[in-house]
Amino acid sequence: MLAPYTVGLVLLVFLPAAVTLAFAFTDYDLVQPPQWTGTANLTELAGDDIFRTALVNSLVFAAVAVPLRLLVALGLALLLHRRAPGVGTARAVAALPTAVPEVAYGLLWLWLFNPLYGPVNQLLRVGGENGLTALGRTPPQWLTDPTDARAAIVVMSLFTIGESFVVLLAARLALPPEVYELAAIEDATGWDIFRRITLPLIAPVLGLLLVRDTILSFQVSFVPALVVTDGGPPPYATTYLSLFVYRNAFEYLRYGYASAATLVMLALTVVAVVLQWRLIRRSLGSFGQATR
Numbered sequence: 001m002l003a004p005y006t007v008g009l010v011l012l013v014f015l016p017a018a019v020t021l022a023f024a025f026t027d028y029d030l031v032q033p034p035q036w037t038g039t040a041n042l043t044e045l046a047g048d049d050i051f052r053t054a055l056v057n058s059l060v061f062a063a064v065a066v067p068l069r070l071l072v073a074l075g076l077a078l079l080l081h082r083r084a085p086g087v088g089t090a091r092a093v094a095a096l097p098t099a100v101p102e103v104a105y106g107l108l109w110l111w112l113f114n115p116l117y118g119p120v121n122q123l124l125r126v127g128g129e130n131g132l133t134a135l136g137r138t139p140p141q142w143l144t145d146p147t148d149a150r151a152a153i154v155v156m157s158l159f160t161i162g163e164s165f166v167v168l169l170a171a172r173l174a175l176p177p178e179v180y181e182l183a184a185i186e187d188a189t190g191w192d193i194f195r196r197i198t199l200p201l202i203a204p205v206l207g208l209l210l211v212r213d214t215i216l217s218f219q220v221s222f223v224p225a226l227v228v229t230d231g232g233p234p235p236y237a238t239t240y241l242s243l244f245v246y247r248n249a250f251e252y253l254r255y256g257y258a259s260a261a262t263l264v265m266l267a268l269t270v271v272a273v274v275l276q277w278r279l280i281r282r283s284l285g286s287f288g289q290a291t292r
Contacts, residue, residue, distance in 0.1 A: 017266075020262055020263070021259070023255055024041060024042075024259040025037060025041065026259075027040075027256050028259075029254065029255060030249075030253055034256065037256070041260035042260050042263075042264075044257065044260075045257075045260055045261060051261060053235070053236045054239045055241060055264075057241075058217075058218055058242075058265075061150070061154065062214055062217040062272070065154045065157045065221075066210065068154065069158060069161050069164065069213055070206060070209060070213065072158055073164035073168050073209075074206070076161075076165050076168075076169075077171075077172050078198070080094065081172045081173055091165075094165050095162035095163075095166055096162065097159045097162060098162030098163055099162065103223060106156075106224050106226070106227030106228050107227060109152070109224065109228055110228050113142035113143055113152055114143075115141055115142065118142075120142070121139040121140070124140075125139060140152075143228070146233055146237035149229045150238060152224075152229070153221055153224050153225060153228070157221070164213065167205060167209060172202065175197075179197055210280070211273050211277060211280070214273065214276060215269055218265055221240045221243075222242035222243055224238075225238045225239065225242075226243055226246070231243050241261060241264075244258075245258045245261050245262050246258075248261065
């Protein structure tokens with residue numbers, strides 16, 4: 001029964017990964033045969049200012065977006081796990097943006113973030129005068145200011161948490177109700193219930209989602225950066241590693257150089273996952289001792 005999946009995994013994942021690894025040490029333009037260059041691509045990456053900018057942007061995005069995405073997904077799961085009128089519709093609304101095609105989703109946000117007539121800035125101007133916000137400040141320039149553009153990419157990622165929300169909702173619904181009944185008898189507060197019961201029991205799921213979202217963080221920023229900000233505003237404010245790889249491979253036809261950048265991105269992902277997994281194991285051990 002696993003044979004079709006195994007064949008697909010080998011042909012569509014492992015084999016392309018091995019070919020990309022080999023191309024990382026060649027000069028290849030997708031037209032002429034690849035020529036072996038050794039570590040020349042990696043040496044060039046080390047001195048490439050654009051690559052360093054893309055690397056920093058990707059690491060900052062992962063450090064900011066991943067915890068926020070998990071926090072929002074967990075908050076929605078805890079808010080919508082009870083039976084109530086309209087809760088089914090609310091759950092569908094929370095999961096729906098993940099099902100929207102990425103390009104269409106990016107074009108929608110391109111309109112939402114328009115600095116002149118976009119709904120986001122129009123809403124921020126409510127209560128203000130002369131085009132300013134209620135706090136007397138200029139609305140964010142989502143598409144032209146580097147800091148605001150990076151914030152825009154993070155905001156866009158917070159609405160595509162449908163999968164994490166569904167997993168955390170299922171994990172919350174699977175928790176034994178007897179534990180919460182005992183907590184109610186003990187007259188525990190909501191914060192104590194969350195800190196001593198819900199969070200320790202749901203921590204393994206959170207740990208797996210943290211690792212998963214860290215891996216995806218190097219990919220989910222690609223379409224928003226390409227469609228909404230086009231990698232800018234200058235100088236390369238929203239150029240992430242995925243966009244750097246895409247442009248070098250398919251716009252500049254430097255497939256070997258792009259493969260070397262992909263290799264670096266893969267190495268960073270492995271390091272991040274290993275470090276997180278060690279922290280998660282320690283955290284789970286601490287949670288286990290605290291609940292005994």
